[in-house]
Amino acid sequence: MAREDTRQRLGTDIEWTLFGTGPAIVKAFEKKEIDLAYIGLPPATIGIDRGVPITCIAGGHIEGTVLSAKNGYGGFPEIKELGDILGQFRGLKIGVPGKGSIHDVILMEYIAKYGLAREIGVLNFRWADEITEAIVRDEVAAAVGTPALAVAVARFAGGRVLYPPSKLWPYNPSYGILADRDFLRRRRELAELFLVLHEEATSSLRDDPAGAAEVISDYVGFIDRKFVLDTLMLSPKYCAQLTDDYVAASMEFVKVLKGLGYISREIPKDEIFDLSLIRKIHPEKDHYEIKEHS
DSSP, X not given: OOOTTHHHHHTSOOOOOOOSSHHHHHHHHHTTOOSEEEEOHHHHHHXXXXXXXXXXXXXXXXXXXXXXXXXXXOOTTTSOOHHHHHHTTTTSEEEEESTTSHHHHHHHHHHHHTTOTTTSEEEEESSHHHHHHHHHTTSSSXXXXXXXXXXXXXXXXXXXXXXXXXXXXXXXXEEEEXXXXXXXXXXXXXXXXXXXXXHHHHHHHHHOHHHHHHHHHHHHSSSOHHHHHHHHHHSOOBOSOOOHHHHHHHHHHHHHHHHHTSSSSOOOHHHHBOOHHHHHHOOXXXXXXXXXXX
């Protein structure tokens, strides 16, 4: 969004629209209001099950769901097991983005797995900012959401990350690039150009997070560089490639979504993914591995 040459390189204008959660993005696809989106795979899969004509054409970020809370609650590594960490919230509420978001699905799966579904309340919010405010006001005891939400909880509520995002659900597809299928047929070359810019952007996030943080904070205007840098470094696994692990993790979510009753059938891989463009522009190995930065 911040690049001055985006319009020139694409040869067209882009209208950017911000949404609070993935399910809201799916509704926008359904209404034909958008052509492309950055979105987590679970809400996209729910949309595909509902007949929304979208497909995932690129990756973007993995392992971007974070459990955080105010100080006073134990976390990893002093408490090793996730079930024991979640068990601290018996009789309390956890805030999470909209129902069907990747964060909601991960939370619902784990509280069911550890037999806590009837003991922990789950409150869904339209915007992550509302979750931070709810933590501050003690309306919820913990938050499950993006790295930015976890950093906000740390900064504004004196909180901490309770469990490393890389351990919470390895390779989980935080977001990918989804495209309207009709748009993809009509404007395939434009979609390909967009993915080239997308890969360049993920390269900046990986290779120069400090520089990327400065660009982002300057563009957004109301968040400082340190907040952005802390967000990027909490889960620094960015790449445009759709790896076998990314796809496999997404297909595991299909099973979970079916088990939770969020979708009516186990949707096959070919209905969710179109690998042709990303394999063309990114034939080399993926770059999701963590790199050390000074």
